Amino acid sequence: MASRSRFQGIRGIMQTFPEQNKRSTQVLFIDTLSSSYPESGQRLYGIKLLRSYLESAGIKTEVLRCVLPDALSETHVEFAAKVMSYAPTIVAFSTFACNYLDSLLIARSVKALSPGTLVLMGGPQASATAEESLKAFPFVDVICCGESDVSAPELVDRLLKSGTDALESVPGVVYRDRRGNVVSNPPAAEPFPLEKLPFIPVEDRGPSPGPLLVMMEAGRGCAAKCPYCPTSLFWGNGAPRLLPAAGVIERMRSYLISAREKPVKFCFTSDNLTQDEAWLSDFLKRMTVLLKDYPGTLWELRSRPGPVSAELAGRLVAAGCSSIFLGLETGSISISRRIKKVFDLQKILSALAVFNKGGTGVEVSFILGFPEESAADLNATLSLALRLRLAGAHPALHLLAVMPKTPIAASAELEFLRIYSNFSTYEGNRLSVFKADKAVLEALIEAHPRIFPFHYSVKNLNGVSPSACRFLENYGNIFLWFVPASLLLLSRASGLTLFETMEEFRKAGAVTEASRPGGVESSLLFFSDLGEKLLAERGAGGGWFSAFVRYETLARGFGIKAGGSRVLSKFLTALDLRAFEAALEKTAVSDASAPEPLIAERGEPAKRGFLLWLWGKPVFYVKSSCGEKLGPADFFRIAALRFGKRTCRNWAREYPSKWLRSA
Structure with a gap:
């Protein structure tokens, strides 16, 4: 009853503006991602592409964006009233895991306000659950599945002329016939030729501190069929299709011309570009020429781990690659x-050294929560992530997002524990960007587990708690980023594995299953205090660990403000050398994941080397990666650049080390 009165109230608002109730927009696209999701540029590319096709066919389109923070105080019904102010014939949604709930609830409200308005959905999420969604949600009229470059213009034209009565021959469309039966048309006989992709101008959103971001579509499809990934389901199971390298470079040049001397960063969306050697060689050769014409242009590549080697890294660095994204996903053999992600670790490490020396950033993805994953597997993943972080990469831990129709979704037992993956929610772990009752949203999720599997955890077959994986995603990423050496040292000094160490933190009661960190600073304080307690319980305490955590945090460039040098000096002088040496004596000399100074020496030289390594590698990696051995004078000069000569002289006098005073 309350819901009905709510809709009646909105109708009353709309009737106040009768001039807005004329049908003027043929197709209105709804965007709930651009202001709330960090990768919205890539995700909005599909809407821009479809608008280009429709506008070329003479069909009038508009886009209505959900804008934060306004949406947080707005209900789906109120947003639907904005939708109807455009008087659209068709309301279209591009759907992903994170925005499917919002898309459905807006669509339901639109239908309640205007039953004659057609609701059209597409994108990965609606495509994967097309038949299930049409059976479950009567307010959705049509779903255009998979690659819609060919079918979208024909589909929209028929919807505008005849509604849903003449869709029998449109490929890749799922709809209801006149008797209400759900009908699924077969996909197009031939895939869309990428050479015909239109040029999509970049939307300039005004002054920004960073470069203009351009998502580059150079390929579609994947033949790997990883059990957790829906890519091959959406684009088809065949071999990857690549846009010829000459065409890619031509488009990049067009973007650079249209940018009018603004800095540009190109992000390639396919991770199969390094699989085709002939294509890659041609592309890198042409890219080198392009960068001579447009120096300072950034470009970012994605790659499966298989082709990665020192030789490939050298070629990418030479062609100006600014960063590369690798999906290793696990450290467990x-x-x-x-999951079909076997890789040669030595090749990865060799490539990382080349990337570091050339200044190319390396991001590495790891997934937590596979159904067969054991504590030992998670420890292997943590160990590899830590090893790569200490070697200069930027690893990131993610919860497994169970995507519809993937082998994992089909075979695993789902558990609705309200521990959501960051891939299934908006930024900030919100289920909706609107003012919505969370209980209502969760009831919808529970009623349709096979439509919303990404909001679930899979049942672990080895007794690993889902909250353990969630804790690793929340706190593990912070610890890996800011205090990786401290985490390694804590694990060794306590005699625990990395996973056991993280479990000790989780069981300390600082977090619950659904909570998130209260901020980096509070998380690091939590790490420092609990680490001291953990070591004290095992007879390895003495106050040195918290000082070391603070030192590493500052050495990595975090939190240095006015007076930071004096604080750093106090931290260094507070280090208890004997306690530090005692901790080092407990380390496993044979552990290859340790930084070299830890396993090479003991006593004062080990401490000196470790501190030098900490200081030189993360903050001044350009100098250390060139093969130069940092001596006392080098260390002093680097510190002087950071803190000033006078402070460093005082620091050297205060620090209990003849070695540092000699600088």
């Missing part, structure tokens, strides 16, 4: 085989 058994899990890597299950």
